[in-house]
Amino acid sequence: MHEPAHPGRLAAPPHADVGLHPLDARTLLNVTQRLLDQGATAIVVEHDLDMVANADHIVDRGPGGGAADGTVVATGTSTV
Numbered sequence: 001m002h003e004p005a006h007p008g009r010l011a012a013p014p015h016a017d018v019g020l021h022p023l024d025a026r027t028l029l030n031v032t033q034r035l036l037d038q039g040a041t042a043i044v045v046e047h048d049l050d051m052v053a054n055a056d057h058i059v060d061r062g063p064g065g066g067a068a069d070g071t072v073v074a075t076g077t078s079t080v
Contacts, residue, residue: 029054053078
């Protein structure tokens with residue numbers, strides 16, 4: 001049986017695709033998927049709908065930034 005290459009590893013890049021060309025953002029999605037396939041967990045702070053659409057679970061915080069941020073307004077799976 002294949003053992004995960006990185007069991008228990010957590011990847012948490014905040015806004016990882018900011019400023020990336022769409023093709024580079026796709027590469028980032030592919031790399032993230034490879035990490036997940038190897039047993040890692042990824043927590044991504046993101047607004048990009050492609051990244052959100054690929055999520056297993058979403059936690060939406062709001063209603064705004066700064067002091068208004070931090071309230072969980074919705075959780076669940078993507079329907080994008």
